Amino acid sequence: MKTVLEVENLGKHFGGITAVDGVSFQVREGEILGIIGPNGCGKSTLFNCVLGQLQPSQGEVRLDGRVVTGMRPCDLNRLGVSRTFQLLQVFPQLTVRENLILAGQEHQGSMTRRLFGRRDAGLTEAAERMIAFFKLGHLAGEKAGGLSYGQQKLLDAAMAFMAGPRLVLLDEPAGGVNLTMLALLKERLQAINAEQGATFVVIEHNMDFVMSLCTRVLVLAEGRVLAEGTPDEVRANPKVIEAYLGH
Amino acid sequence: MTGRTKTMLAALALAAGIAALVLVPLLLNRYGLYILSMWAIMSIAAIGLNLTLGYAGQVSLAQGAFVGIGAYAAAIITTQGWPLVAALVVAVALCFVIGWLLGYPALRVQHHYLAFVTLAFSTLAYLVFRNEEWLTKGIYGITGVPRPTLFGWPLAAPLRFYYFCLAALGIVFAGAWWLVRSPWGRAFMALRENPMRAMSLGVDTRRYTLMAFAIGSSLGGVAGVLYAPLVEFIDPTPFTLGLSLNLLMMVIVGGSGFLFGPLLGALISVLLPEWLRFSEGLYLIVYALFVMILLAWSPTGILGIVDRYLARRRARAASAARSAAMPEALP
Numbered sequence: 001m002k003t004v005l006e007v008e009n010l011g012k013h014f015g016g017i018t019a020v021d022g023v024s025f026q027v028r029e030g031e032i033l034g035i036i037g038p039n040g041c042g043k044s045t046l047f048n049c050v051l052g053q054l055q056p057s058q059g060e061v062r063l064d065g066r067v068v069t070g071m072r073p074c075d076l077n078r079l080g081v082s083r084t085f086q087l088l089q090v091f092p093q094l095t096v097r098e099n100l101i102l103a104g105q106e107h108q109g110s111m112t113r114r115l116f117g118r119r120d121a122g123l124t125e126a127a128e129r130m131i132a133f134f135k136l137g138h139l140a141g142e143k144a145g146g147l148s149y150g151q152q153k154l155l156d157a158a159m160a161f162m163a164g165p166r167l168v169l170l171d172e173p174a175g176g177v178n179l180t181m182l183a184l185l186k187e188r189l190q191a192i193n194a195e196q197g198a199t200f201v202v203i204e205h206n207m208d209f210v211m212s213l214c215t216r217v218l219v220l221a222e223g224r225v226l227a228e229g230t231p232d233e234v235r236a237n238p239k240v241i242e243a244y245l246g247h
Numbered sequence: 248m249t250g251r252t253k254t255m256l257a258a259l260a261l262a263a264g265i266a267a268l269v270l271v272p273l274l275l276n277r278y279g280l281y282i283l284s285m286w287a288i289m290s291i292a293a294i295g296l297n298l299t300l301g302y303a304g305q306v307s308l309a310q311g312a313f314v315g316i317g318a319y320a321a322a323i324i325t326t327q328g329w330p331l332v333a334a335l336v337v338a339v340a341l342c343f344v345i346g347w348l349l350g351y352p353a354l355r356v357q358h359h360y361l362a363f364v365t366l367a368f369s370t371l372a373y374l375v376f377r378n379e380e381w382l383t384k385g386i387y388g389i390t391g392v393p394r395p396t397l398f399g400w401p402l403a404a405p406l407r408f409y410y411f412c413l414a415a416l417g418i419v420f421a422g423a424w425w426l427v428r429s430p431w432g433r434a435f436m437a438l439r440e441n442p443m444r445a446m447s448l449g450v451d452t453r454r455y456t457l458m459a460f461a462i463g464s465s466l467g468g469v470a471g472v473l474y475a476p477l478v479e480f481i482d483p484t485p486f487t488l489g490l491s492l493n494l495l496m497m498v499i500v501g502g503s504g505f506l507f508g509p510l511l512g513a514l515i516s517v518l519l520p521e522w523l524r525f526s527e528g529l530y531l532i533v534y535a536l537f538v539m540i541l542l543a544w545s546p547t548g549i550l551g552i553v554d555r556y557l558a559r560r561r562a563r564a565a566s567a568a569r570s571a572a573m574p575e576a577l578p
């Protein structure tokens with residue numbers, strides 16, 4: 001299987017704190033890779049370094065073999081890599097529909113064309129499809145800030161999919177989402193993975209969610225890779241049980 | 248109310264407003280026309296600042312400086328015998344470029360730090376107006392700024408010049424409306440609400456920030472180009488930090504991030520001193536009190552109050568429709 005993303009010896013220090021300490025892993029095309037680990041072990045920081053929100057202190061990130069370390073998030077996004085953040089990130093004053101159109105608009109034409117050319121060609125339809133897909137139909141015209149937490153979380157995920165990305169990194173998509181919505185979210189992610197061949201990396205604390213969704217799991221502890229393998233292998237690994245699962 | 252009747256009502260209100268702006272001045276004297284022309288000009292500058300601040304969320308205390316740059320460009324160029332259009336082109340280009348450059352600090356600092364940077368620029372511009380006598384005639388100012396002619400039609404009479412300013416305001420307003428509804432407008436709002444998320448969705452926040460500054464500033468320049476022939480004499484005094492603060496007030500009081508906000512804010516700022524003239528020195532105190540009470544009550548200005556009222560009514564209508572649709576679901 002082709003490797004989409006390669007992370008090599010990545011590190012990040014904040015003053016004296018070493019948040020990520022020489023992490024290496026690969027993401028293969030079409031897989032759903034889970035990342036788990038205790039609070040504060042550096043999962044979110046790892047995402048931020050991979051995606052250009054933070055400059056890594058050391059190491060390299062490659063996308064399809066091309067070095068993209070420190071590339072600006074917007075440029076990386078236009079190469080087909082999208083993400084969600086751990087804390088909810090929608091645009092509260094824009095409607096659900098506008099949030100989604102915004103998430104797709106920068107992938108069309110040049111900046112000049114977006115001003116003077118045909119506006120939002122096909123984007124409104126794409127947004128409607130995404131709204132139907134995530135079952136947000138009755139909320140399309142509402143301001144995103146007025147939605148419930150779980151609904152905003154779904155919208156947040158939907159925005160990450162608007163531009164038809166090849167690689168999606170999700171930071172705790174299930175956090176604070178109720179069981180019904182969680183089942184919906186999992187089903188949607190699996191559908192997008194199967195139908196569009198999108199590759200996923202998912203940080204999550206919800207073990208049932210991770211173990212049933214992911215094809216492979218990476219375990220972090222104190223900024224390092226502790227273990228890596230299929231969900232079953234990871235669950236049976238004594239080091240993982242001691243550091244994370246067993247408490 | 249259906250969407251159709253609402254659109255009809257909005258169109259009717261707009262038509263009534265335009266009719267008032269066209270007809271009422273027929274009854275006004277010279278001074279009244281001067282005040283209304285000033286309102287139109289300040290509205291243009293405030294619309295520019297509203298794009299930068301209200302939509303793109305970038306604080307600027309330099310809009311008054313751009314009005315000054317536009318005014319000096321107009322005064323210098325038209326007193327040399329060139330037409331006002333030439334001054335307009337120069338002023339817009341100049342303010343666009345300087346605004347673009349002023350946007351660079353915004354890529355590194357935000358909020359009150361950005362306010363300080365733009366404040367420093369404002370002071371710098373004032374010093375240039377006052378000290379570079381070879382260009383600006385310093386404190387003596389430039390006298391005899393002519394009013395323009397439009398296709399051979401002189402606009403010197405107060406009423407004609409007012410209509411000229413009003414037409415300019417109409418064009419600028421339509422342009423702002425068009426911009427705000429474009430993908431750029433959406434990107435500006437995304438920049439205001441959550442730049443990090445916007446960036447992760449492919450929005451080139453750097454270019455949009457610079458554009459927001461450049462466009463907003465060039466509208467300040469447009470206002471200046473109209474200001475010079477209105478007052479017919481340009482010296483540095485109107486372009487101190489006070490003007491920038493005043494424009495900021497107009498945007499915030501009217502409702503930043505609302506298209507009509509700057510028009511309303513400018514109206515209050517221009518008319519209030521006239522209404523409170525009897526109170527002599529108390530004017531500033533009354534204005535300050537008004538602004539403080541308004542902002543404590545509604546940080547999004549006057550139109551923010553209207554917007555919240557409409558939203559509440561919509562929500563109530565929606566919940567009424569829901570309970571009417573399923574009466575048996577109620578206990």
Ligand SMILES: Nc1ncnc2c1ncn2[C@@H]1O[C@H](COP(=O)(O)OP(=O)(O)OP(=O)(O)O)[C@@H](O)[C@H]1O
Nearest residue numbers: 014017018019038039040041042043044045046086
């Ligand atoms: N901007 C920052 N400045 C200083 N320290 C930081 C910063 N961001 C993260 N850290 C530190 O880096 C470490 C890793 O944090 P990170 O958010 O990556 O953990 P996490 O694995 O995502 O945790 P959680 O599961 O709670 O989300 C923590 O010790 C945290 O305090």
Ligand SMILES: [Mg+2]
Nearest residue numbers: 043044045086
């Ligand atoms: Mg985290």
